[in-house]
Amino acid sequence: MTEQRASSALRVAIAGLGSIGTKIATALDQGIEGLALSAAAVRDPAKHQAFIGGLRHPPKILPIDQLGEVADIVVECAPSSQLRAIVEPAVKRGKAVVVVSVGGLLDNFDLVDLARANGGRIIVPTGALIGLDAVNAAAIGTIHSVKMVTRKPIDGLKGAPFIVQNKIDIDNLGEPLKLFEGSAREAAKGFPANVNVAVALSLAGIGPDRTEIQVWADPTVTRNVHRIEVEADSARFSMGIENIPSENPKTGLITALSVIALLKKQRATLCVGT
Template sequence: MTTTRIAIAGLGAIGKTLAKRIAGGTIPGTTLACVASGDAAKARAWLDSEGITAPVVELAAFPDHADLAVECAPSAIIEEICGPMLKAGKTVMVLSCGALLPRPQIIELAKAHGGQIIVPTGALLGLDAVTAAAEGTIHSVKMTTRKPPRGLIGAPYLIEKGLDMDKITAPTLIFSGSAREAAKGFPANVNVAVALSLAGIGPDRTTIDIWADPSVTRNCHEIEVDADSAKLSLRIENIPSENPKTGRITALSVIAALRKLRAPLRVGT
């Protein structure tokens, strides 16, 4: 079995989980080649505390070390992460997929140089079924998201509208619109909706309602898909990680996707 060398961009909750799993040898066929972080000294100290020997490098150096980079960083720097790898004809696994919508040049870069962008299932249920339905005709896709108000704090849409999440005392619909609009207004919160749209009928026809709901402790998503091949009703409740904007299952989804790379039996599209 050949080994896939993995680079990790960002050492937040997701990046640390991945680094420990890969370095611990629990994902066959992979090795942790390097990491990049906004605070290199802090990253080096954490790696040393975990007994992980991977080097801390600049994003531009990823292609020299790795075959595949996993983006676990702020969406604003997605081009700095993807650009060098894609120009080298390599692969990037993108979690901040909402950042791809206003940056079509990243996808064009992959096309031009034979690179690949992978969007893992993340915190969402049923992407395989939606992808299959898209081979036929999908009439509509609607998503309803409910999150604890504190998990939405800092979203540009809320700042623009002057909405204070600390004042939410009952379930409140704070946004209704397309997945593209949602990705712009809530870049750290609705990557699930963008992944759904990319799997199905696109970000302009996929609609989403976002509720701030103080009665929930999990990130809840309901999806309704009407297609010529099936009608799908999907619901998932994700337990937040130490970062309330991100579910614990997101990191596990990346691990599952990496495991598929070299698995002798691969289940799911």
């Protein structure tokens, strides 16, 4: 990279080096046109020393609230409990934040106003889902209904607050069990690490209160399966995706790839898809 190109590169910082963050860091380190990895934030730097040291251009390690100081785009891929601490300081500085823990946005929606007031942006990737381009387009007209059914293997659901609070035993299921049926907003409370996709779908379409979702614990599947039906005045469409779980069984492998694809578009000459 010439010095001129390096200095004009968009600086990207990553909050959280888990299943999603490490893949994004690796892609940036290997080279994405016009982008450079400037910093990362982790809970325990010692735990991540080997990974960071193995990168060709190791980023600075900073506290999560300082990432916006050294980046044009901050990528949030930490637990949703950290969302506010990551997004607030960055958008106050007028920076863009890519939010993957999108369920956490619902209780922190004032961050969108804060971003607007300061020239910042909050960008929600398609993530582990599919077809938010079509939902965005249909929402320009009138969407009548959005219905989603999520099925996950048992390991991908363990520890969800809804399951713990209702003392549901999913360890010995012989057949699929419907755990939840309701709005995307309520689902995000009960399954904060499982249905970010439903919240992203809702924000692209008719909102978290009108987007309907069922969550199933399914011992017969090995993938995180999401099926969606949209009924709109412009089109009716059905979408489905069967995600291979990553090292984190709750998280589909495609999630990190979706963010990498989004980052690539920031400086790409040819952009395909909305």
